[in-house]
Amino acid sequence: MPEDRGFAAALVEDGKLQDFILDPPNDTYPPLSGQVWTGKITRKLPGGGGAFCARGALEGYLRQAKGLKSGDTLLVQVVSLPEHGKAPTVTQRVLFKGPRLILTHHAAGINVSRQIRDTDEAQRLKSAVTEAMEDVRDAYGLDEDVGAIVRSAARGEEARHLRAELEGLANQYKVLRSRDNAVGGGTSALDIALTEWLFPMPQQILVSPKLARVLSKPEPPFEAMEFWGDERFLPLLHGEDDPFAAFGLHDEIARLSAPEVPLGGGSMVIEPTRALVAVDVNTGGDFSPAAGLKINLAAARDLPRQLRLRGLGGQIIVDFAAMPKGQRRTLEEALKKAFRDDPIETALVGWTNLGLFELQRKRERRPLTEMHR
Numbered sequence: 001m002p003e004d005r006g007f008a009a010a011l012v013e014d015g016k017l018q019d020f021i022l023d024p025p026n027d028t029y030p031p032l033s034g035q036v037w038t039g040k041i042t043r044k045l046p047g048g049g050g051a052f053c054a055r056g057a058l059e060g061y062l063r064q065a066k067g068l069k070s071g072d073t074l075l076v077q078v079v080s081l082p083e084h085g086k087a088p089t090v091t092q093r094v095l096f097k098g099p100r101l102i103l104t105h106h107a108a109g110i111n112v113s114r115q116i117r118d119t120d121e122a123q124r125l126k127s128a129v130t131e132a133m134e135d136v137r138d139a140y141g142l143d144e145d146v147g148a149i150v151r152s153a154a155r156g157e158e159a160r161h162l163r164a165e166l167e168g169l170a171n172q173y174k175v176l177r178s179r180d181n182a183v184g185g186g187t188s189a190l191d192i193a194l195t196e197w198l199f200p201m202p203q204q205i206l207v208s209p210k211l212a213r214v215l216s217k218p219e220p221p222f223e224a225m226e227f228w229g230d231e232r233f234l235p236l237l238h239g240e241d242d243p244f245a246a247f248g249l250h251d252e253i254a255r256l257s258a259p260e261v262p263l264g265g266g267s268m269v270i271e272p273t274r275a276l277v278a279v280d281v282n283t284g285g286d287f288s289p290a291a292g293l294k295i296n297l298a299a300a301r302d303l304p305r306q307l308r309l310r311g312l313g314g315q316i317i318v319d320f321a322a323m324p325k326g327q328r329r330t331l332e333e334a335l336k337k338a339f340r341d342d343p344i345e346t347a348l349v350g351w352t353n354l355g356l357f358e359l360q361r362k363r364e365r366r367p368l369t370e371m372h373r
Helices: 119-140 159-178 189-196 209-215 231-236 250-255 289-310 325-340
Strands: 008-013 016-022 035-044 051-055 058-062 073-078 089-091 095-097 101-104 110-112 147-150 183-185 205-207 237-239 260-262 267-272 277-282 314-319 346-351 357-361
Touching (some): 008 189, 016 189, 016 250, 016 289, 058 073, 095 159, 101 159, 110 119, 119 147, 119 159, 159 183, 231 237, 267 289, 277 289, 289 314, 289 325, 325 346
Parallel strands (some): 058 089, 110 147, 205 237
Antiparallel strands (some): 035 073, 035 183, 095 101, 101 147, 260 267, 267 277, 346 357
């Protein structure tokens, strides 16, 4: 990997590449979604139209700026990637994500994910985190408006593991609050791998020698990334000169640069433009109604993965293969199921008057094509 680049991370399930994150080659790119920094209000827009918050070359647009004035210092987080020629939107409701917990700034209280439907388990987790928060708040000097969210991955976890993770998140918060030039968080390869991919427990965690050296650094944010004080991950950790080669991923990743995705008898062509992402589904040489539905269902099942791997978001317009209108409901249900477990927020807008299907997907990652420039 080039020296001016950060890291790359891949998630493989049942031998299939499910997610891929590639860090930008240098720091000239716009801020990452989720990135946190302490900045100053540089100017306010008239009529309650928000304000701009900056730290050096980093600048973001803050919609809610009531009570703030130029020169005020505040902690902000990038909500989503900026569109071309615009500043990214930032918020004061900062989230520090761990695999099982989220530390919340400007949002007091302990809340449990609705996906944990067992009321006894939800109460157990809430009590464990509430007790840990009392100690952590004093030890790390957390403000009273700092709270926590218990994620669904915390289901069944021991209190000591939750406490260790909370301490790691509190330390990140403390560092970013105390250092004017500190920048943290974001959807980097390391962030995603260590906050989104650890649960359910993986079978193996392969790391390169370069990453092993980084993880050994005793300074933030890496000291909080030693698998959140959870010793169960240590036996899974293995050094590998080229982890991607060990799983044969290089060719598969290279194919992500091509717009066409084979679908077994048909194909899906994904072409990002400045305004939107166009997706065209083709049946090949078979134009029968049965072939149309078959290829459309295959495209629906693979679309979230392809968008995720390619780092695409914003407005997505899909031109599905021709099929009877009566089969649209079947296709819609397949799309809902496919996007249900996708980590990136996506709204299924529906059919347009021209028979195209529209989706709105949060811009959390930079397009993979930009990473290779």
